[in-house]
Amino acid sequence: MQIIKAAVCHEFGAPLVIEDIQLASPDMGQVEVTLKAVAICHSDIHYGEGGWGGNLPAVYGHEAAGVISAVGAGVNGFAEGDSVVVTLIRACGTCPNCAQGKPTICDIPIDGLKGPIRTADGGPLEQSLACGAFAEKVVVDQSQIVKIPDSISKDVACLLSCGVITGVGAVVNTAGLRAGQDVVVIGAGGVGLNAIQGARIAGARRIVAVDMTEEKLEIAKSFGATHGVLATDKAPWKAAYKALGGRGADAVLVTVGTIPAYSQAPRYLAPGGKVIIVGLPHAGDQAQYEPMILGALSQGMIGTKMGDSVIQRDIPWLIDLYQQGRLKLDELISGRWRLDQINEAIADTKSGSAKRNVIVF
Numbered sequence: 001m002q003i004i005k006a007a008v009c010h011e012f013g014a015p016l017v018i019e020d021i022q023l024a025s026p027d028m029g030q031v032e033v034t035l036k037a038v039a040i041c042h043s044d045i046h047y048g049e050g051g052w053g054g055n056l057p058a059v060y061g062h063e064a065a066g067v068i069s070a071v072g073a074g075v076n077g078f079a080e081g082d083s084v085v086v087t088l089i090r091a092c093g094t095c096p097n098c099a100q101g102k103p104t105i106c107d108i109p110i111d112g113l114k115g116p117i118r119t120a121d122g123g124p125l126e127q128s129l130a131c132g133a134f135a136e137k138v139v140v141d142q143s144q145i146v147k148i149p150d151s152i153s154k155d156v157a158c159l160l161s162c163g164v165i166t167g168v169g170a171v172v173n174t175a176g177l178r179a180g181q182d183v184v185v186i187g188a189g190g191v192g193l194n195a196i197q198g199a200r201i202a203g204a205r206r207i208v209a210v211d212m213t214e215e216k217l218e219i220a221k222s223f224g225a226t227h228g229v230l231a232t233d234k235a236p237w238k239a240a241y242k243a244l245g246g247r248g249a250d251a252v253l254v255t256v257g258t259i260p261a262y263s264q265a266p267r268y269l270a271p272g273g274k275v276i277i278v279g280l281p282h283a284g285d286q287a288q289y290e291p292m293i294l295g296a297l298s299q300g301m302i303g304t305k306m307g308d309s310v311i312q313r314d315i316p317w318l319i320d321l322y323q324q325g326r327l328k329l330d331e332l333i334s335g336r337w338r339l340d341q342i343n344e345a346i347a348d349t350k351s352g353s354a355k356r357n358v359i360v361f
Contacts, residue, residue, distance in 0.1 A: 167194025169307015
């Protein structure tokens, strides 16, 4: 076991504590990655607030990039020195879901308390989301990483691990958007902006962003939104209907975890359209909608985990788009912070003004 620094959660809702933890060497099929950057995702914040349960103490963080520093037995296609992104998608490759090309919902259960990290005195420590990337190093399964060009900055590359594949994937993989269709994206944060540029890349006719401030709507337009609607309007779906030329949307992507957004989402739909559930509320929260209307208009609601991405397929494609100048990544970064500033970075993210804050090692 080696000693590394990590930001540890000891109490839900309390600041993370920077302290020494133990990290095991990579086992069969695992790699050790020395991290260069990790972004702060709202999922990490929800876990840290206790909104989704979990064990304590815990190390969160799952949107990371770095360099492989050790390789376990049975690892194929990776070597020390490779630049990689690290994701939470751990896939066995053989269960029914993996065999259908759905590795984000792999059937094999993961016990975070049996992962490679321990407290400094050897006690149990949860490796949250199979990553625990608010740390100097991680040990993860080889299915969770994808090689990236050395030329791409790690602070930019780490965004591909979650926010980008979730937003773009929700449009391309889950909604199956066709060129010429119309989209409403509720929430213009980090994931929402990626859903917007995913819709642009997919050839959407019109893309309406819905958010709380004019400032965020202007940012959304820079990522490809054709129109902006304030969520504070009395009936924002009516403004979206007008922006779409007098019709509803073929796909409504809810990228925020707020219940009013989910209760209102079906109102934006055209007949035959569908709501894509992207941003997740706290466990136990419930939205309201009228099943009769959904049934009568052949509408639907569908969830998506990580944009239903296949990382070995989707991340190289997104990197290529970035290198062509067709995918914005640099513009997603609101701020760069040190590990010892992580609580400040989290507070800034919770303020709602940040697109993505990145911890740089």
